[in-house]
Amino acid sequence: MTARILVVDDDPAVAEMIGIVLRADGFDTEFCDHGDRALAVFRETHPDVVLLDLMLPGRSGIDICRDIRAESGVPIIMLTAKSDTVDVVLGLESGADDYVPKPFKPRELIARVRARLRRNDTAAPSTVRIGELEIDVTGHRVTREGEVIQLTPLEFDVLVTLARSPGQVFTREVLLEDVWGYRHAADTRLVNVHIQRLRAKIERDPENPEIVVTVRGVGYKAGGVSS
Amino acid sequence: MKLRRRSIGAAAAAPSNRLAGPWRRSLLFRVVATTLVIGFGTVALLGAYVTSEIRDGLVSTKVDRVLQQSAQDLATAQEDIYASPAESPNALQQLVFDLDDKLRALGGEDRGLVLLKSPSNSSEVPLFPGGNPELVGVVTDDMRAAVEDGATQPWQFVELPDGSPGVVVGSPLDIRVAGGYELYFVYPLESEQQTLTLIQRVLGLGAGMLVVLVAFMTWWVSNQAVRPVRDAARVASRLAEGRLSERMKVRGNDEMATLARTFNEMAESLQRQITRMEELSRLQRRFVSDVSHELRTPLTTVRMASDVLYDARADFSPEVARSAELLSNQLDRFEALLADLLEISRIDAGAARLEFEEISLTDLVRDEIEGIGHAASKVGVELRLWIGPGEHIASIDRPRVGRIVRNLLSNAVEHAQEHPVDIGIASNGRAVAVVVRDYGIGLTPQQVERVFDRFWRADAARARTMGGTGLGLSIAREDARLHGGKLEAWGRPSKGASFRLLLPRTSRGLGQDAPLAIVVRESEFEALGPRKVVDVHPDAEYTESAP
Numbered sequence: 001m002t003a004r005i006l007v008v009d010d011d012p013a014v015a016e017m018i019g020i021v022l023r024a025d026g027f028d029t030e031f032c033d034h035g036d037r038a039l040a041v042f043r044e045t046h047p048d049v050v051l052l053d054l055m056l057p058g059r060s061g062i063d064i065c066r067d068i069r070a071e072s073g074v075p076i077i078m079l080t081a082k083s084d085t086v087d088v089v090l091g092l093e094s095g096a097d098d099y100v101p102k103p104f105k106p107r108e109l110i111a112r113v114r115a116r117l118r119r120n121d122t123a124a125p126s127t128v129r130i131g132e133l134e135i136d137v138t139g140h141r142v143t144r145e146g147e148v149i150q151l152t153p154l155e156f157d158v159l160v161t162l163a164r165s166p167g168q169v170f171t172r173e174v175l176l177e178d179v180w181g182y183r184h185a186a187d188t189r190l191v192n193v194h195i196q197r198l199r200a201k202i203e204r205d206p207e208n209p210e211i212v213v214t215v216r217g218v219g220y221k222a223g224g225v226s227s
Numbered sequence: 228m229k230l231r232r233r234s235i236g237a238a239a240a241a242p243s244n245r246l247a248g249p250w251r252r253s254l255l256f257r258v259v260a261t262t263l264v265i266g267f268g269t270v271a272l273l274g275a276y277v278t279s280e281i282r283d284g285l286v287s288t289k290v291d292r293v294l295q296q297s298a299q300d301l302a303t304a305q306e307d308i309y310a311s312p313a314e315s316p317n318a319l320q321q322l323v324f325d326l327d328d329k330l331r332a333l334g335g336e337d338r339g340l341v342l343l344k345s346p347s348n349s350s351e352v353p354l355f356p357g358g359n360p361e362l363v364g365v366v367t368d369d370m371r372a373a374v375e376d377g378a379t380q381p382w383q384f385v386e387l388p389d390g391s392p393g394v395v396v397g398s399p400l401d402i403r404v405a406g407g408y409e410l411y412f413v414y415p416l417e418s419e420q421q422t423l424t425l426i427q428r429v430l431g432l433g434a435g436m437l438v439v440l441v442a443f444m445t446w447w448v449s450n451q452a453v454r455p456v457r458d459a460a461r462v463a464s465r466l467a468e469g470r471l472s473e474r475m476k477v478r479g480n481d482e483m484a485t486l487a488r489t490f491n492e493m494a495e496s497l498q499r500q501i502t503r504m505e506e507l508s509r510l511q512r513r514f515v516s517d518v519s520h521e522l523r524t525p526l527t528t529v530r531m532a533s534d535v536l537y538d539a540r541a542d543f544s545p546e547v548a549r550s551a552e553l554l555s556n557q558l559d560r561f562e563a564l565l566a567d568l569l570e571i572s573r574i575d576a577g578a579a580r581l582e583f584e585e586i587s588l589t590d591l592v593r594d595e596i597e598g599i600g601h602a603a604s605k606v607g608v609e610l611r612l613w614i615g616p617g618e619h620i621a622s623i624d625r626p627r628v629g630r631i632v633r634n635l636l637s638n639a640v641e642h643a644q645e646h647p648v649d650i651g652i653a654s655n656g657r658a659v660a661v662v663v664r665d666y667g668i669g670l671t672p673q674q675v676e677r678v679f680d681r682f683w684r685a686d687a688a689r690a691r692t693m694g695g696t697g698l699g700l701s702i703a704r705e706d707a708r709l710h711g712g713k714l715e716a717w718g719r720p721s722k723g724a725s726f727r728l729l730l731p732r733t734s735r736g737l738g739q740d741a742p743l744a745i746v747v748r749e750s751e752f753e754a755l756g757p758r759k760v761v762d763v764h765p766d767a768e769y770t771e772s773a774p
Contacts (some may be wrong), residue, residue, distance in 0.1 A: 013528040021531055055520060081520040081527075103530040103562060104524040106538075173594070188625060189582065217585045217620050 003117050004028040006047035006048035008038045008064065009079060010056050014102075018051065023108040027113070029100050035059035039067045042074075049116050050076045051109075054091060062094045069095030075116035079104075092193035097154040098180055099190075115181030116154075130163040131211045133202060135186070142202070155198045162212060162222040171219035195220060238282070255446065255453050262445040269455045270434040278427055279357050285419045290394060294380055297396040297412045300333050304410065306490045308402055316352045319405050323354055339413035341366055345399065346375065350406030361388060362413050384576070385413075392416040448610065455483040459490050471498040512578040519569050526562065533558050560696075567698040571681070581624040581709055586621040588628075588652055588659050588730075589759075595632040596761045599640065607645040612759045613752045621732040623710060628730065631703040631714065632661060635726045637719050638700065639665040642724065649752045657731060657738030658712075662747050664725040670718025679704045703728075710752065711736055717746040728753030 004021055004034055009015045010033045019029045032041040035058030042050065050068060054061035065076055078091045078099040087100055100112050128135040134143050142149045151159065157179045162170060170178070172188040180190060199206045213223040249256040304326050313322045322340070330340055340358035343366065365385050371449040373381035374397040393415045399412040453635035458475055465473040473493060475487040537555040573579050596610050603610050639648045644667040651662040670678060677683050682697040700714075707714040711731050718724035725746040731737045747755075 011524050011528075014524060017528045017531045021535065024535075079527075081523040092692040104532050106534045109531075162660075171590075192584075217587060217618075 002026055002028050003048040003113075004030060004045060005049050005051060005113060006030045006032065006042060007051045008032045008035075008041075008047055008056065008061070009051070009053040010034065011053075018109070021109065022113070025110050026064060035064060038064045042068055042072075046171075047074065047111050050074060051079055051113075052076055052096070053079045053081075055081065062090055065091060065094040065096050069152070073155075075115060075151070075153060077112055088187070089189060089193060092190065093197070095152070095197075097152065097194075099187075111181065128160065129191070130159075130166060133159075133163075133211065135160060135163055144202075149201055151198070151201060154194060155201065158194055158198055159202065159212075159223045162220060166222045169215045169218050169221045175219065191220075195213065230643045232646070245422055253709040254456075255449050256451040259446045262421070263442050266441045267440045270438055274430050274434050277430060278423070281426055282423050284451060286416070289414070289416065289419055290382065293394050293396055293414045293497055294382065294410070296334065297398065299413070300330055300379060301398050301400065301410060303333070304330060304400060308400070314404060316354070316405075319352060319402065320354055323402070327358060334412065337417075338510050339365075339415075341411040341413060342400070343371070343408035343409045345409055346371070348406035348408065350404065352405040354402070354405050354408075356408070359413070362411075364388065365393070365395060365413055366397070366411050370395060370411070371409065372395070374399055384416075387413070387415060392420055451483070455486055455595060456475075457513055459486065462490070462494070466494055466497065471501060508576050508578070511576040512573070515569060515572045515576060515578070522565060526558075526565070530558055530562070562699075564696045567696045567702060571698055571705065574702070574709070579705075579709055581627065582721075583622045583624060585620055585622050586625055586628075588621060588623075588654075588661060589614055591625065591629055591761065592632055592650060592652060592661060593761055595629055595636055599633065599636045600761060602637075603648070606640065608640045609647040610640075610761065611647055611649050611752070612651065612761055613651045613755045613757075615651070615756045617654055619652050619654045619659045620660045621654075621730050622734070623730055625705075628710070628728075631706050631728055632663075634703045635661075635663040635701040635728065637695065638726070639663050639667075639724070641657045641695070642669075643667040646723070649747070649749065651743055651747055651752050651755050653742040653755060654732065655738070655742045657733075657735060657740075658742060659730050659732055660741055660743040661728040661730075662725060662745070663728075664723060664745050664747055664749075664752075666723035666749065669720045669722045670716070670724045671720055672718075675716050675718045676726075678718075679714070713737070715745050 005027050007015050007018050007022075007029060009018070009031075012033065015031050015033065019031065022029050030041065030045040030047060032038050035056035038052075038056070038059065047171060052061050052065060056064070059067075061078065065078070068074065068076060075098075076096045078088075078096045079102060080091065080099050081102045091099060095119040097116060098112055100109055126136065126138045128137060132144050133149075135156075136142075139154055140153070142151055142156065142159065158175065161175065161178050172191040175191050176188065195212055196206075199209050199212055202208045202211055210223045213221055215221055250260070258349045307326060307329070308322065311318075311322050313319050327340060327342075331338075334340075335632050339362045341362050342356035342358045343363070344354070344356070365387060367383065367385070370381060370383050380396055380398055382394055382396040385393050385395050393413055395411055395413050397409055397411045400408045401410050455475070462473050462475050471494070472492045477487045477491070533551070533554045536551040540551045543551065570579075593612065596612055600610055610689070615719050636648070636650070643665040646666040648666075649662075649664045651660075651664070653660050684697060704714045707728055707730070711734075713727075713729045715727050715729075717723065717726075727741070727743060727745045729737055729741055741756075
């Protein structure tokens with residue numbers, strides 16, 4: 001099955017070029033060049049990955065990101081022309097999984113898209129327990145005392161990666177490699193922002209996390225609140 | 228020895244320091260103290276002068292009166308003696324007693340009388356002189372000599388037996404057959420003394436009140452003048468803290484109000500200027516951001532198109548294939564240059580924001596060595612990492628510090644001329660230092676001064692193996708500065724160059740001592756700590772010699 005990619009970008013040349021590159025790699029592509037129509041196109045096309053430019057006519061990329069996140073966990077990769085800290089962090093906080101700063105190389109873009117499409121399909125116990133959480137790896141479901149917690153695929157991947165080796169400390173770099181698929185050191189803010197989002201969903205008290213614990217100066221580990 | 232002397236000096240200086248402090252610091256204190264000293268001096272001098280004038284006046288009046296009365300009474304006494312028929316010693320004695328009574332009646336109770344026989348009197352008539360025998364000691368020999376010499380009414384200030392001042396007036400008295408006698412009148416000056424004391428007391432009281440009043444007035448007036456200055460200082464320091472809307476209160480229409488108004492106008496103008504600068508800086512940031520976006524959008528297309536061409540170059544004719552290669556390579560360079568330009572203009576506009584996290588410099592430097600190691604080994608440069616004791620954790624912005632280290636490393640590799648490059652890390656309580664040392668072509672002192680200049684190159688004609696935009700070290704230095712740290716260079720021609728990055732570990736700043744010198748000798752790196760071997764193979768996991 002070929003994956004369908006929705007490209008939301010108002011610059012026709014960039015959109016066309018992205019289309020050429022993606023199709024050359026065997027993806028289906030859909031396009032949208034206006035912020036106001038982005039959500040409607042998303043609902044129509046049911047893409048597997050969304051490539052979202054942040055500066056759009058009409059609704060901004062950040063808002064679209066929030067809209068999509070409100071109804072779907074589909075991977076969103078921001079295309080940012082600005083590498084300003086605030087924009088990137090704002091985008092990540094509004095629900096984007098990853099970002100590619102413009103200008104990018106085709107290979108880079110393909111690698112990011114593939115990393116988002118890759119499923120955690122390594123042979124491993126299909127159910128992992130961490131603290132009060134029960135994680136059904138194959139079914140992509142997380143429950144606490146029978147209650148389902150909605151996680152995006154990315155958040156799910158972060159949680160499963162940590163939960164499979166309880167107590168082992170993962171540096172941000174290792175997480176970037178394991179979850180995001182970066183082979184070289186990249187922006188560790190990706191990790192920080194998504195850990196915060198994950199904690200907000202799974203921790204009883206996100207200020208004092210017990211499941212995803214920070215190891216100062218190193219990284220994160222799954223906490224030992226085992227029953 | 229030196230120390231002890233200094234401590235004694237300090238002890239001696241302590242009390243004067245207690246006054247010197249407010250003297251230096253407070254204008255008010257200085258003005259009031261000066262007024263008090265000068266006021267006291269003036270009043271004391273004036274008082275002394277007035278007192279002496281009054282005393283002289285009082286005494287000379289008294290002396291005139293005394294002399295006049297003495298002359299009169301003496302004349303009366305002499306007349307009575309001449310008019311008396313007394314001849315016998317008894318009668319003469321009676322005459323003297325009568326005179327004594329009479330003179331006492333004339334001169335009042337206060338006046339003392341002394342009657343002495345002249346030294347030259349050889350008369351045999353025995354006379355009991357009468358008068359006040361307790362006052363005989365008051366009459367001095369000088370006085371008697373003056374009377375003997377026939378001076379008219381000699382007089383003298385004396386001290387009476389009870390210690391109070393007095394005046395003695397003497398004159399000869401001829402008691403006929405009994406021969407020459409000397410009659411002395413002793414006038415007490417007690418009442419004059421009392422008057423003088425009273426006047427002195429009144430004067431002193433007045434002077435004291437005057438000084439206090441003057442001091443108070445001075446304090447009050449100076450305070451009037453100093454308070455607006457203090458207000459101005461307070462408001463100025465608030466302005467300096469950045470509270471630009473702070474203003475002085477304007478009261479009335481006097482000089483102080485003018486000061487306040489002028490001050491406020493200055494503050495107003497400052498605020499306007501600063502707001503304008505902030506606006507400009509905001510516009511600049513906006514411009515940089517817009518340029519960035521506007522340039523990057525077409526560049527994204529060009530970049531992707533070029534890469535598609537580059538990937539398909541095998542299908543092209545050699546000329547077209549080479550063109551695709553050149554296009555792709557130069558686009559890399561163009562992108563790097565654009566990124567650096569945008570970065571430096573962002574720093575210039577003050578728009579750079581740092582995200583601090585606690586990070587081990589050891590890990591960061593190792594990662595960067597890993598990243599560049601492949602390129603280094605291709606040009607035959609060995610990278611050696613030496614790590615001092617302790618954990619080198621600092622609160623830093625990882626991408627920026629990574630960029631600094633990357634820059635120093637590629638710079639060192641580029642100029643190492645196949646010599647090894649040593650990298651040392653050490654830290655103390657306040658700072659972490661990273662020294663990157665190469666033993667290659669080196670730098671002259673003039674070059675060291677310019678090495679951080681934008682677009683400056685040590686040798687414009689020299690081929691560059693590592694690329695570089697000419698902005699790398701400038702940005703690196705700015706990045707270090709943004710952290711509150713320092714980036715310094717050292718170099719000697721053909722001895723190599725050394726760069727030291729100093730970063731504060733916390734927001735407390737760098738502190739006094741650096742953990743490493745700017746330039747470290749090759750042998751000293753070994754003393755720093757164990758060498759960590761970093762596997763530079765591009766796709767391999769790194770390994771450490773120590774677990």
